[in-house]
Amino acid sequence: MQKRQLGPCVTFFPQPTTLVSTVGIGGAFDVMTASWVSIVSKTPPTLTVSLNRGRLTYEQIRDTGCFVVNMVPAKLAGEADYCGLRSGRDRDKLAVSGLTPVKASRVAAPLIAECPLNVECRLLREVELGEYALVLGEILEIHAVEAAFGEDGGIDAGVFDPLVYLGGIREYWSLGDLAGIAYRDGKRFYAGEQGP
Numbered sequence: 301m302q303k304r305q306l307g308p309c310v311t312f313f314p315q316p317t318t319l320v321s322t323v324g325i326g327g328a329f330d331v332m333t334a335s336w337v338s339i340v341s342k343t344p345p346t347l348t349v350s351l352n353r354g355r356l357t358y359e360q361i362r363d364t365g366c367f368v369v370n371m372v373p374a375k376l377a378g379e380a381d382y383c384g385l386r387s388g389r390d391r392d393k394l395a396v397s398g399l400t401p402v403k404a405s406r407v408a409a410p411l412i413a414e415c416p417l418n419v420e421c422r423l424l425r426e427v428e429l430g431e432y433a434l435v436l437g438e439i440l441e442i443h444a445v446e447a448a449f450g451e452d453g454g455i456d457a458g459v460f461d462p463l464v465y466l467g468g469i470r471e472y473w474s475l476g477d478l479a480g481i482a483y484r485d486g487k488r489f490y491a492g493e494q495g496p
């Protein structure tokens with residue numbers, strides 16, 4: 301496979317498209333698009349989001365100590381893009397986009413009703429990264445759309461239809477077909493292993 305060196309730039313690892321919803325000291329809600337988001341620990345359940353220090357979202361998380369990460373479905377690509385273009389400092393993005401804030405169960409920041417998965421977080425700590433801050437949140441509660449659960453207890457990922465962001469080339473994609481089962485498909489190589 302022939303490769304081209306790109307240097308140390310922001311390239312297109314596929315990333316989730318999320319909406320981070322927050323509340324300010326005065327009770328005003330804001331919502332911003334974030335793709336530098338990941339679950340980073342199972343025990344304790346921890347999530348991280350990398351935020352530019354100039355974002356209203358960052359200010360509100362520091363002021364009130366909480367946030368919600370909402371998974372964006374593919375059909376909301378336009379709404380999510382809007383929330384990544386404008387700042388809550390000068391626009392009421394919820395009102396303009398039509399997204400609906402609803403009360404969360406453990407934190408003061410709102411859930412976004414139209415998103416199929418909402419993760420309530422308490423600010424744990426942050427790691428300084430130049431212009432950015434890696435904000436670590438303890439996951440306190442998760443709300444997942446009921447329709448995704450089958451009678452056998454399995455989850456149908458298609459119901460979530462998560463919007464994928466390719467940062468380096470600024471494109472949104474939806475998921476393709478199921479490509480495999482984790483912690484199972486790799487086991488076919490066990491037979492060719494040497495040693496214990």
Ligand SMILES: Cc1cc2nc3c(=O)[nH]c(=O)nc-3n(C[C@H](O)[C@H](O)[C@H](O)COP(=O)(O)O)c2cc1C
Nearest residue numbers: 332333334335336351352355356357384386387388
């Ligand atoms: C697809 C997409 C992903 C983004 N991801 C991030 C991110 O992970 N971190 C960040 O600081 N800004 C990110 N942004 C930019 C913010 O969403 C944008 O600056 C927004 O206006 C900030 O809003 P706020 O000031 O109301 O918090 C992203 C924008 C888009 C369109």
